[in-house]
Amino acid sequence: GNSVTQMEGPVTLSEEAFLTINCTYTATGYPSLFWYVQYPGEGLQLLLKATKADDKGSNKGFEATYRKETTSFHLEKGSVQVSDSAVYFCALWGSGGSNYKLTFGKGTLLTVNP
Amino acid sequence: DAGITQSPRHKVTETGTPVTLRCHQTENHRYMYWYRQDPGHGLRLIHYSYGVKDTDKGEVSDGYSVSRSKTEDFLLTLESATSSQTSVYFCAISAPGASGRETQYFGPGTRLLVL
Numbered sequence: 001g002n003s004v005t006q007m008e009g010p011v012t013l014s015e016e017a018f019l020t021i022n023c024t025y026t027a028t029g030y031p032s033l034f035w036y037v038q039y040p041g042e043g044l045q046l047l048l049k050a051t052k053a054d055d056k057g058s059n060k061g062f063e064a065t066y067r068k069e070t071t072s073f074h075l076e077k078g079s080v081q082v083s084d085s086a087v088y089f090c091a092l093w094g095s096g097g098s099n100y101k102l103t104f105g106k107g108t109l110l111t112v113n114p
Numbered sequence: 115d116a117g118i119t120q121s122p123r124h125k126v127t128e129t130g131t132p133v134t135l136r137c138h139q140t141e142n143h144r145y146m147y148w149y150r151q152d153p154g155h156g157l158r159l160i161h162y163s164y165g166v167k168d169t170d171k172g173e174v175s176d177g178y179s180v181s182r183s184k185t186e187d188f189l190l191t192l193e194s195a196t197s198s199q200t201s202v203y204f205c206a207i208s209a210p211g212a213s214g215r216e217t218q219y220f221g222p223g224t225r226l227l228v229l
Contacts, residue, residue, distance in 0.1 A: 032216045043118075043204055043220035044157070051216075089156060093216035101172070102147075102218060104156040 002027040006090045006105035013080055013112050021075040021108050023064075023090035031092040033057075033066050033073040034102070038087045047075075047088070080112045117141055118221035120205050126227045133192040135224050137205030139185075146188040147206040147218065148172075148180060150199075157204065163188055195228045202226070 007022040025031065032051045036044040048057030053068035062077045073090060090105040117140030127133050137146060148160040149172075159172030161180040169180050177199060179191045192199055202225050206218040 034217075036220075043222045044206075045220070046217060049217065101159055101162070102157075102216070104158075106154060106156040 002031065002092060002094045002103045004090050004092055004103055004105040006088075006108055008106070008108070010109040010111060013110070015082055015112055015114050016079045017112075019075070019077040019080045019084075019110070021088055021090075021110070023073045023075065023105060025071050025073065025090075025092050027071075027092055027094055027103075029094065031094050033064070034091040034093070035062070035064055035073070035075050036089040036091060036104075038089065038107070040086070044089065080110075082112050082114055085110055085112045118205060118207060118219060120203075120221040120224050122224060123222065124225045126229065127195050128229050129196055130194050133195050133226065133228075135190045135203055135205075135226070137188045137190070137221055139188075139205075139207050141207060141209075141219075142185060143207040144185075144210045145208040146182065147208075148178075148188065148190045149204045149206065150174065150201040151204060151223070152201050160190065160203075195226075197228050200226060200228045 003026045005024050034049045035047040037047045038044045048059040050057040050066035053066055056065045064073050064075045087107045087109050089107045091102050119138045121136045147162040149157040151157050158174045160178050161172055163169045163182045181189045202223050204223045205221040208218045
């Protein structure tokens with residue numbers, strides 16, 4: 001079945017540091033890939049998505065590129081802010097048959113200190 | 115923001131009692147989902163619905179049932195709550211179509227504690 005593996009946290013950075021959160025996946029066919037963000041006490045919000053190989057999703061300064069050759073979708077941001085402190089989830093939407101559902105990674109807690 | 119509300123937002127109950135959580139949407143989306151979120155597990159799908167009275171099981175459906183009698187409401191019932199069902203429950207919705215279904219919008223969550 002499909003699976004998503006993302007780097008374990010927590011990740012602690014200083015403001016304006018560079019962020020990378022690694023995400024790799026296992027899936028058949030051509031899944032769509034997502035990053036969701038969960039701020040404290042809230043539900044998940046879609047941060048960005050990519051639906052085919054080499055697509056780059058971007059939003060709020062975050063970027064991730066769909067790399068089929070390495071089955072990866074790493075999240076990056078050049079300069080993090082305190083307000084970026086949250087839990088980040090990588091997810092995939094499988095294609096075909098019973099794979100039509102979102103599969104999530106376990107989440108990575110990011111804390112940004114001033 | 116997608117119009118999704120969940121009720122109650124917090125609940126404490128005792129082992130063996132039935133519990134019903136409600137998800138209400140104002141988007142008229144066809145697909146609705148129930149997830150649970152637990153430390154170290156991310157989000158896991160409990161049940162989902164692809165239309166009124168049309169539901170199916172997810173990966174962790176044991177001990178849960180669902181009903182959908184109206185497009186806007188999706189109910190999750192714990193028939194006899196157990197401590198292992200202590201969790202945060204999220205409802206999500208998505209639009210029909212190949213590209214619509216894959217993008218899900220989440221409610222604020224219900225925090226359930228089973229004593």
